[in-house]
Amino acid sequence: MEDRLTTFNNDVIFSSDAELNKIFPLYMQQLSRRHWTPLQIAKESALYLAGNEEVNILDIGSGIGKFCLVGGYFQPQARFCGVEQRESLVTLANNTKEMLGLDNVSFQHNNFTQLDFHQYDHFYFYNSFYENLSGTDKIDDSIDYSAELYNYYVRYLYKQLDMKPEGTRLVTFHSLEDEVPPCYHVISSGRHETLKFWVKI
Numbered sequence: 001m002e003d004r005l006t007t008f009n010n011d012v013i014f015s016s017d018a019e020l021n022k023i024f025p026l027y028m029q030q031l032s033r034r035h036w037t038p039l040q041i042a043k044e045s046a047l048y049l050a051g052n053e054e055v056n057i058l059d060i061g062s063g064i065g066k067f068c069l070v071g072g073y074f075q076p077q078a079r080f081c082g083v084e085q086r087e088s089l090v091t092l093a094n095n096t097k098e099m100l101g102l103d104n105v106s107f108q109h110n111n112f113t114q115l116d117f118h119q120y121d122h123f124y125f126y127n128s129f130y131e132n133l134s135g136t137d138k139i140d141d142s143i144d145y146s147a148e149l150y151n152y153y154v155r156y157l158y159k160q161l162d163m164k165p166e167g168t169r170l171v172t173f174h175s176l177e178d179e180v181p182p183c184y185h186v187i188s189s190g191r192h193e194t195l196k197f198w199v200k201i
Contacts, residue, residue, distance in 0.1 A: 010100060014039070014073050020066070023096060028064055037067040037126050037173065044190050045124055045171040046071030048197045050078035055121040058083065060112045060157065061128020065093030065105070071124075072097070072105035082107040083115060113153070117160045122169040127176065129153045154178045161200075170198040 013019050017039045021029045028036075037045075049057050050071065055078050059067045062082025071080040082105075084090050090109040097105040129150050161170065162181040170184055174194045184198040 010073060013100070014070065020070075023099075024064060024092070028092070036063055037070070038192075039066075039070055041173060041190065041192055041195055042067045042070035043074050045173070045195070045197075046075045046078075046080070049122040049124060049169050049171055050075035052077065053121075054078060056081065056119060057122050057124060058112075058115070058117075058120040059124045059126075061085075061126065062089075062093065062107060063128075064089050065096060065107055067124055067126065068093070068105045068107065069097060069100065069102060072102040073100070076104055078104065080105045081120070083110050083112045085109070085111055113156050117164065122171075123161070124171045124173075125157075125175060125179070126173045129157075129179070130174070130176070164200060166200050168200040170200075172196050172198065 013023060020039055045067065046057070049055070057068075057071065057078055057080050059065075059080065059082040062068055062084045063086075065082050065084075068080035068082045071078065082090075082093060084093070084107065087109045090107045093107040097107070157179040158181055161168070161179070162183065168184075170180065172180065172195075173192070175196070177196075180198065181200075184200050186196050187199055188197045189195060190197065
């Protein structure tokens with residue numbers, strides 16, 4: 001990975017999915033199409049969530065960190081935090097952000113239900129709960145999956161979002177929208193039909 005990074009600068013790395021994927025191990029690149037946020041989706045989402053403000057943005061189920069890395073690069077005034085249950089992915093994400101020199105990006109190994117949501121202003125959600133449903137593609141078998149967990153996570157996130165103040169922004173990508181309270185309204189959709197930009201009214 002280090003050799004690749006010394007060959008390219010960040011402007012090149014963040015120019016396309018193909019270039020960005022090169023900095024990750026091959027087996028992670030192979031998961032990119034289904035499990036990691038596409039660069040343009042991440043760029044568009046980060047712009048909406050960050051604007052020109054110094055805000056804290058949480059990616060729930062951050063995987064290898066692609067959304068936060070892209071957001072941190074294109075929106076340097078904001079802070080992007082990813083939370084992920086798989087320790088190996090968190091290690092990879094943190095190593096990558098260090099190598100890219102993105103000081104406004106961080107990743108933690110934790111279950112999102114253990115976080116203090118008061119620390120975050122806006123949220124990105126690429127349906128990380130979906131793996132718990134039967135017949136869906138899994139990243140790996142290192143964590144437990146069940147329909148009960150899906151329902152628990154959905155209810156928990158719903159309650160946390162419901163308690164946030166008016167003006168809280170949310171981006172969902174490929175979401176079933178079970179976790180979105182009715183006080184959040186779609187103000188626009190992104191270039192992809194399943195990308196939605198929400199705000200709490």
